[in-house]
Structures are given as C-alpha cells and as structure tokens.
Amino acid sequence: MSPEPMAALDGERLRAREALGASVRGGFEKAGYAPVSAPALQPADIFLDMSGEDIRRRMYVFADPAGDELCLRPELTIPVCRLYLESGGGAQKLCSLGPVYRYQSRGSTKLREYTQAGVECLGASDAEAADAEVISLAASALADAGLKSYGIEMGDLALFDALVDALDLPPGWRSRLKRHFWRPDYFRELLDRLAAGDAGEESGDRQAFISAISGLDDAQAKDVIEDVLKLAGIAPVGGRSIEEVAERLIEQAELASSSVPKAAAKLISDFLAVSGTPREGIDRIRALAEGAGVSIEAVIARFERRLELSAKAGVDLSRAHFATGFGRNMAYYTGFVFEFRVPDLGADAMICGGGRYDGLLSALGASNSIPAVGCAVGIERLLAAVSKEKGQ
Numbered sequence: 001m002s003p004e005p006m007a008a009l010d011g012e013r014l015r016a017r018e019a020l021g022a023s024v025r026g027g028f029e030k031a032g033y034a035p036v037s038a039p040a041l042q043p044a045d046i047f048l049d050m051s052g053e054d055i056r057r058r059m060y061v062f063a064d065p066a067g068d069e070l071c072l073r074p075e076l077t078i079p080v081c082r083l084y085l086e087s088g089g090g091a092q093k094l095c096s097l098g099p100v101y102r103y104q105s106r107g108s109t110k111l112r113e114y115t116q117a118g119v120e121c122l123g124a125s126d127a128e129a130a131d132a133e134v135i136s137l138a139a140s141a142l143a144d145a146g147l148k149s150y151g152i153e154m155g156d157l158a159l160f161d162a163l164v165d166a167l168d169l170p171p172g173w174r175s176r177l178k179r180h181f182w183r184p185d186y187f188r189e190l191l192d193r194l195a196a197g198d199a200g201e202e203s204g205d206r207q208a209f210i211s212a213i214s215g216l217d218d219a220q221a222k223d224v225i226e227d228v229l230k231l232a233g234i235a236p237v238g239g240r241s242i243e244e245v246a247e248r249l250i251e252q253a254e255l256a257s258s259s260v261p262k263a264a265a266k267l268i269s270d271f272l273a274v275s276g277t278p279r280e281g282i283d284r285i286r287a288l289a290e291g292a293g294v295s296i297e298a299v300i301a302r303f304e305r306r307l308e309l310s311a312k313a314g315v316d317l318s319r320a321h322f323a324t325g326f327g328r329n330m331a332y333y334t335g336f337v338f339e340f341r342v343p344d345l346g347a348d349a350m351i352c353g354g355g356r357y358d359g360l361l362s363a364l365g366a367s368n369s370i371p372a373v374g375c376a377v378g379i380e381r382l383l384a385a386v387s388k389e390k391g392q
Contacts, residue, residue, distance in 0.1 A: 017380060020145060020383050024117040024382075028117070028119050028137060028141075034093065034094055034095065036094050036096055038079030038083050040073055040099070041071075041072065042070065042073045043068070043069070043070065044061045044069040050332045050363060051078075051331060059071050059102065060072040072100075073100055077118065077360075077376070081360060085365060089366065089370065091122070091123035093120075093121050100113075100115075114380050119137055120372065120373075121374060122371075122372045127373070128302055128305045128309055132306055132309035132315070135313075135375070137375070138340060138352045141377050142351070147385055149342065149389060150340050150342050152315075152317075153320075154278065154321070155326030158299050158336070158356075161178050161334075162296040166295065167261075167268070168261055191265065191269065263292070274288075274323070275321070277317075277320065281323070281324065282303055282307075285300060306336060336355050336356045342381075342385040342388075344385075348378075351382050353376065356371075356373045
C-alpha cells in the first residue's frame with residue numbers, strides 16, 4: 001500500500017476512535033456524570049501499591065529532576081479519585097476520557113497508548129443501586145456503539161470475604177486470604193498450604209526464629225524480619241523483595257502456631273469452584289454455606305438485589321456468567337466486579353471492566369471510608385469489536 005492510502009486509513013481510524021470516545025463519554029454525561037480531566041503524570045507509588053501485578057510490571061515509571069518518582073497513568077480510576085478528594089468529596093458522579101499507558105512486550109501488536117472512557121460513582125449510599133447503574137451504563141455504551149454480541153463475566157469479592165469471616169481460621173489468615181485473592185497463583189499456594197497445615201521443613205535456627213515472631217502482629221513481625229535481614233546483609237533471592245520474604249516467614253509462623261480445620265479449607269475450595277449463571281451460582285453458594293452451618297445470607301441478599309436492579313436497568317443477564325474465583329487484576333477491588341468480553345478479539349477480548357472499590361479512597365487519604373464503584377471502556381477494543389461484527 002502506498003503512503004498516501006495508509007495515511008488516509010490511519011486518519012480515518014483516528015477520527016473513528018475520537019468519535020466513538022466522544023460518544024461514549026457523551027452517554028455518560030447524559031446519565032448525569034460530570035466530565036473531569038486528570039493529569040497524565042501521576043505519583044508512581046500510589047499505582048505501585050494499589051494496582052495488580054500485571055499493571056505494575058507494565059507501568060512507565062521514572063524520576064523527575066527533583067527525584068520524585070512519577071508514572072504515566074496506566075488507568076483512569078485512581079487519577080479521577082485523586083481529583084475527587086481534591087474537590088472536597090461528597091456524593092459525586094464523574095466521567096473521564098483520555099489516553100492511558102502500559103508497556104507491551106517486544107513484538108506485541110497491542111497498543112502502548114490507548115484510550116479509556118470511564119465513570120466513577122463516588123459516595124452513593126445505596127451500593128447495590130450504584131452497582132446496577134454502573135453496569136447498565138457499560139451495557140448502554142456498548143449498545144449505543146452498535147455492538148450486539150458480547151458476554152458478561154461477573155463475581156463478588158464480598159461473598160468471599162463474608163465466607164472467610166464466618167470460618168474458624170487462624171488469626172491473620174482471614175486478612176491474608178482476602179488481601180491476596182486477586183493474585184490467583186499465589187492465592188492458590190496459600191490455600192494449599194492452609195489446607196495441608198504445612199509450614200515446611202525448617203532448620204532448628206530458622207524454626208526458632210519463626211517461633212519467636214509467631215506472637216507478633218503482622219506489622220511488628222515485618223519490622224523485625226526486615227531489620228534482621230538488613231543487619232545480616234542478606235539480600236533477597238529469586239526476585240523476591242524483603243517484604244515478600246517477611247510475608248512468607250509470617251505465614252510460616254502462623255502455620256506453625258495454629259491448627260486449621262480441614263473442613264474450612266475444603267469449604268473455601270468448594271466455594272471457589274462455583275461457576276455458572278448468576279442464579280445458579282448464588283444458589284450453590286447458599287447451599288454450601290447452609291451445609292457448613294455458616295451464615296453469609298446478608299451478603300447473598302445484597303447480591304440478589306443487585307441482580308434484580310441490574311435487570312430492571314436493562315442489563316441482559318442471560319449473557320452473564322458468574323464465578324466465585326473471578327476477581328479482575330486490580331488490588332483495590334472490594335466487592336462486585338464485572339467484565340464485558342468479546343471472545344472473537346482473542347487476547348483483547350475484555351472491552352469494558354469495572355467494579356466496587358470501597359477501600360481505595362481511604363488508601364488515597366480520605367479520612368473516612370467512601371463507597372465507590374466505576375468502570376472503564378477500552379475505546380480501541382470497542383471499535384475493533386464493532387468493526388469485526390460488521391465484517392469491516
């Protein structure tokens with residue numbers, strides 16, 4: 001193809017992307033979401049602490065001349081939440097549109113800079129109604145773009161949290177299992193070791209050290225371990241940080257000092273195997289909980305109400321697949337999570353994703369907990385999905 005037609009084609013794609021992005025944000029504005037624009041340059045530490053591993057390893061991080069560590073924003077939720085806190089908080093509905101940046105491996109055909117359009121519903125008192133509103137806005141954005149064929153993946157981390165809280169587990173394991181739920185490989189390792197009650201074969205000195213820290217809380221134990229490693233001049237190996245080594249030793253200390261009911265570990269495994277339609281999934285969870293003699297009915301009822309409100313808002317739940325192990329790849333999600341997916345796009349199948357992140361605003365400096373839910377639409381992926389469906 002000659003340079004002129006190629007340039008024309010690129011210009012056409014650019015105009016189509018800009019038009020679609022403006023249309024999606026326009027739909028959000030019509031629904032009552034105020035447009036905001038967050039800076040592309042952001043403090044890196046916030047994203048390194050609050051993002052999932054996949055995003056952390058693909059961020060563009062650098063130091064400015066003053067030595068401050070910055071990054072190009074890898075997503076829009078945290079930047080918009082920072083703007084929200086600067087504005088004084090309260091109940092606000094905000095939308096945004098703009099580029100985000102993530103490194104892709106050499107030879108990858110994926111974009112390093114791409115466009116997201118997102119909404120953030122912050123400070124709403126009715127969590128289930130806000131969840132239903134956000135997922136319905138996502139569905140409307142896809143419908144308005146002309147997309148007809150897609151599926152919805154959904155889960156609810158609050159169900160897992162409620163189950164863990166209801167079980168007889170060693171001190172510290174509840175928060176640890178919750179904290180690492182979004183890291184599937186590491187989480188599975190934790191669960192396997194919890195089920196086995198196995199701290200591993202340790203040398204006498206190592207076991208003595210593990211026993212010495214077993215009575216400390218996590219923060220105290222981590223400080224002691226980090227000080228010992230630094231004083232001894234011991235460098236972490238295998239790519240692990242000192243904090244990761246400390247985390248592993250604390251887990252071993254808890255395993256060494258606690259007995260774990262096998263039934264609890266099996267119930268967690270059975271819970272994480274639940275998959276099907278949302279109705280099938282919640283019925284199975286209720287049966288598991290009742291069979292184990294634990295009550296998580298309040299959280300189940302909230303899930304059922306969310307489904308009812310979502311259906312009333314126009315979300316086609318016949319497209320939805322529910323899985324208890326579905327948690328997305330961001331560390332800040334705390335409850336309902338969802339993705340709209342187009343399998344024909346392969347590795348780019350996820351065109352919209354979001355969920356509830358009630359703990360994020362506190363982590364960013366809010367003086368009290370602020371309920372929050374949002375989603376983001378990948379404009380280039382949505383455009384590709386619509387074009388593929390039309391055979392273009």
